[in-house]
Amino acid sequence: xxxxxxxxxxxxxxxxxTAMIERVRISVLRRVLGAGVFCLFATATALAQGGAxxxxxxxxSVIEAxxxxxxxxxxxxxQAEGAKETEVRARVGGILVKRLYEEGSxxxxxxxxxQIDPEPFRxxxxxxxxxxxxxxxxxxxxxxxxxxxxxSRKEFDDATSANEVAQANLKNAQLNLTWTTVTAPVSGVSGxxxxxxxxxxxxxxxxxxxxxxxxxxxxxxRFGLSASDTSQLxxxxxxxxxxxxxxxxxxxxxxxxxxxxxxxxxMFIDPKLGTQQMRAEFLNPSNQILPGQFLKxxxxxxKQENVxxxxxxxxxxxxxxxxxxxxxxxxxxxxxxLKMGTWLGKNWIVRSGLKPGDRxxxxxxxxxxxxxxxxxxxxxxxxxxxxxxxxxxx
Numbered sequence: 001x002x003x004x005x006x007x008x009x010x011x012x013x014x015x016x017x018t019a020m021i022e023r024v025r026i027s028v029l030r031r032v033l034g035a036g037v038f039c040l041f042a043t044a045t046a047l048a049q050g051g052a053x054x055x056x057x058x059x060x061s062v063i064e065a066x067x068x069x070x071x072x073x074x075x076x077x078x079q080a081e082g083a084k085e086t087e088v089r090a091r092v093g094g095i096l097v098k099r100l101y102e103e104g105s106x107x108x109x110x111x112x113x114x115q116i117d118p119e120p121f122r123x124x125x126x127x128x129x130x131x132x133x134x135x136x137x138x139x140x141x142x143x144x145x146x147x148x149x150x151x152s153r154k155e156f157d158d159a160t161s162a163n164e165v166a167q168a169n170l171k172n173a174q175l176n177l178t179w180t181t182v183t184a185p186v187s188g189v190s191g192x193x194x195x196x197x198x199x200x201x202x203x204x205x206x207x208x209x210x211x212x213x214x215x216x217x218x219x220x221x222r223f224g225l226s227a228s229d230t231s232q233l234x235x236x237x238x239x240x241x242x243x244x245x246x247x248x249x250x251x252x253x254x255x256x257x258x259x260x261x262x263x264x265x266x267m268f269i270d271p272k273l274g275t276q277q278m279r280a281e282f283l284n285p286s287n288q289i290l291p292g293q294f295l296k297x298x299x300x301x302x303k304q305e306n307v308x309x310x311x312x313x314x315x316x317x318x319x320x321x322x323x324x325x326x327x328x329x330x331x332x333x334x335x336x337x338l339k340m341g342t343w344l345g346k347n348w349i350v351r352s353g354l355k356p357g358d359r360x361x362x363x364x365x366x367x368x369x370x371x372x373x374x375x376x377x378x379x380x381x382x383x384x385x386x387x388x389x390x391x392x393x394x
Contacts, residue, residue, distance in 0.1 A: 057375040058364060062327060063314075064378060065358040067306045070349060072233055073342065075249065078223035078297040080289050082214030083281070086186050088113060089208040090201045091179040094120065096210075103192050107184045107213065114182040114193075114210050116201055121177040128166070128173035135163035188215040189287070214291045219284040221248060221260070223297045224275030232341060233302060238276070240265055242301055246280045248289070249296035258283045260297075307341065308350040309381055314362040315340070315348050325361040325368050326354075327376050333361060333368050346382065 094116040101113045139159045146156040184190075191212040195201060202208060230237050238244065248256035264279035280297060282289065289295070315338070316323050326336045336358070341349035354360070359376055361368065368374070 057373045059375045060364045061379045062359040062376040065354040070304045072302045074299045076223045078221045080293045082291045084215040086213045088211045093202045108187045111184045116180040118180040125173040128170040132166040132170040135166035139163040188213040217284040245300040247298040308354045309347040327359040
């Protein structure tokens with residue numbers, strides 16, 4: 001029994017020793033793995049710290065803001081109209097039997113345009129002629145009798161008056177017959193016929209208009225300046241005493257070769273349109289400009305002093321207005337709000353918001369954020385292209 005107890009104690013001691021060895025082995029493994037994980041964590045931390053370092057400065061092109069003096073240039077939508085738009089109306093009523101001209105063609109003053117049925121007016125003329133002859137004979141007969149004291153003064157005066165009325169009616173009948181042929185009152189370009197053959201023509205306002213004639217050399221171009229337009233002018237208005245150059249921009253963007261001049265400047269604001277109405281006159285020898293055509297007027301008047309030119313691509317527009325990115329002394333970008341004028345070629349005219357020497361970023365606009373550090377390269381402003389585009393009307 002003592003031997004059995006000894007063997008049992010020996011096995012229990014062996015089991016305890018084995019457990020202790022396993023515990024030591026696990027402890028060592030934990031230490032080894034812990035060191036490895038720590039090394040991995042340290043490596044990852046070092047890599048993360050290296051990746052979170054300051055990014056390289058973004059290379060950008062900039063221009064240096066330079067104040068300049070430019071002419072005031074306004075471009076306004078305009079519409080051409082005939083220098084004289086003359087209505088051709090019938091003076092007598094009747095059936096329109098024939099149109100005597102080609103619509104849209106050039107016509108001369110006195111040229112027949114329409115023929116109204118003349119037969120009723122010929123009959124009226126013949127009747128007036130007969131009546132006039134009768135009254136003339138009667139007036140002559142009573143004149144001889146009155147000289148012989150054979151008739152009273154009243155009879156002679158009545159016969160004389162009747163003859164005068166008959167002669168006046170004769171002239172009126174002759175005019176009416178003449179007016180059955182409707183002629184052009186002025187030279188110009190004819191318009192569309194308002195009435196067709198077979199129509200009943202009357203002398204009422206709504207029934208006498210037959211066509212219109214447009215004198216288009218010279219031609220007039222009508223336009224209006226809004227409050228936003230006049231706000232860009234010195235004193236907020238167009239000074240009639242100041243020299244103003246007027247150019248016409250065609251629908252293809254080219255500048256019309258003939259210079260113009262203002263021939264009308266309203267001194268009040270149209271209450272319906274809210275604009276100051278104006279009109280310019282241009283020579284139109286080849287009939288290139290047609291009445292009703294929509295064009296653009298370019299007015300050049302006065303000067304804008306201490307303004308800046310900035311490329312259009314550098315300007316950002318949002319709900320708050322216009323802005324550009326400028327660069328501070330530490331090469332960090334700063335949003336700068338601007339008050340803009342108009343376009344001049346490919347550039348904006350900046351009226352305020354910039355100072356001389358400000359560096360304005362002109363590329364990489366969408367990659368920039370406030371406070372970002374950039375590597376600027378100063379480039380010249382493309383003013384040659386601006387001048388060429390201004391001449392071409394772009």
